[in-house]
Amino acid sequence: MNLSMKLGRGVAWGYLVVVLLVTIFPFYWIVRTALSNNFAMSTDPSSLLPVDFTWGPFKRALGLATPAEAAAEGGSGASIDLALALWNSIVYAGLLTLFTVVFSALAAYAFARLHWKGRDVVFGVLLTALMVPSVFTLLPNFVLMKDLGLLNSFGGMILPGAFFSAFNIFFLRQFMLGLSNEVEEAAIIDGAGPLRVCFRIVLPMSVAPMATLTLLTFITTWNDYFWPLLVTNDESVRPLTLALAVFKQSSPQASLDWAGLMAATLVAALPMLLLFVVFGRRLVNSIGFTGIK
Template sequence: MRLGRGLAWSYIIVILLVTIFPFYWILRTALSNNFAMSTDPSSLLPVHFTWGPFKRALGLATPAEAALENGSGAKIDLALALWNSIVYAGILTLCTVVFSALAAYAFARLRWRGRDLVFGILLTALMVPSVFTLLPNFVLMKDLGLLNTFGGMILPGAFFSAFNIFFLRQFMLGLSHEVEEAAIIDGAGPLRVCFRIVLPMSVAPMATLTLLQFISTWNDYFWPLLVTNDESVRPLTLALAVFKQSSPQASLDWAGLMAATLVAALPMLLLFVVFGRRLVNSIGFTGIK
């Protein structure tokens, strides 16, 4: 092994350790006893190993069992919060990817007057911080009577995403025109070409966008916080914050909070493990185009 290769591997290993350590610390805290952690807070191993925090996070522990470990008496309906996050992230992701794909097809494959000008204006949306649109969207949802509903959380972002349109357009510009021209000669219209030829050929970048959008929406906190305060539609990110704030004792139930956080993060970690390579390859391929 040459010196350069050794330094490169050392650098990669250090970056991996720095990246993975927070997740390990969450797991270590989630498997510790709250009473015992205060006596040995710097221990790298779980302090007085216990499954109690996970039982509290899942609502399986009694108040007496929670008190024995200095756990919180607060409860979180994890099943309902998970379901709300799945509905919110799933529907918003589906709408965003579908409408972005249709818009990208119009910008990449159709010829119409002012196309490039409109696309340039659309790209300026990438320069506008999303926080600037929060207040107008909140007022609109309030006027429409959609506060504390899934519609209020989903509609503002369901029909437009400048990054998604740009991402898919870059890929579609590199697709071969021969198959599309042959379909047009056979009498296929623009919609049929879009749904039968272009979109099936764009499955890989659409899958990448689906993963990115789902993860981003799953982790969203501020927008749901603005438009919802009802437990029936509260996503998991808000449920965890409520669990943290409603602890009745003076000291926070860090073990229970980390256990709930780990349960919330587990679906995203699995998605990254399964689709991580495809995600990186698709982003690189589309960027080259």
């Protein structure tokens, strides 16, 4: 290895370290702020460690602090029912993911493994949805939900995405097309009907891509902001992302409780970070895979 190559590798490593630092530092900063005393923070804003370490912000975020305690640490009067918002996010993202993955898998099986008249035409029509950005259907879908009387309900939040996802169907169909015929044919000759083949053979063989889609759909829905913003109007069904934004916007700009807000943010991001710890490798590989297809 000559000098210029060594130099090149050094520069490359340096670049990588900077990129990683910029990527990760905000996460550290959330933690650092969430463990600081909101009053004390203004006296030492550049301290890399929590200022006047306290669990107070988490107590405020979770609604466990008394008004006196909150005031003493610079908490504002604004509150956020984090437990309720967390529950709403779980219901919203959980149910939507469940429905869309199951229904997409059933449709993908019909498109990939069954022979029927009109199959390719129907598939082609469904795929047109990939070309249309969601922004165009959001407003009319809002009007539809209003007509159906589903505003401010889980039904209104979940229904539009529950039955149909062009990407999920396409992704699973691609995988199912690649499955070998042998097991399936053996089962058919054994007298198994198409439904039996679907539930007993093809779906069990497709568990890995279905898990990937579950993960990706759950993350996207958990982080979704625009649709819940349109269809909800009070905290009874409001998911976390929206609750956080509302909390920030309703706080007075001058004396924002950054420590409390960062604690709430951390609670909101925690489920995603846990998913990352458990499934990080699968996620990285699946992102790569969705690109190659």
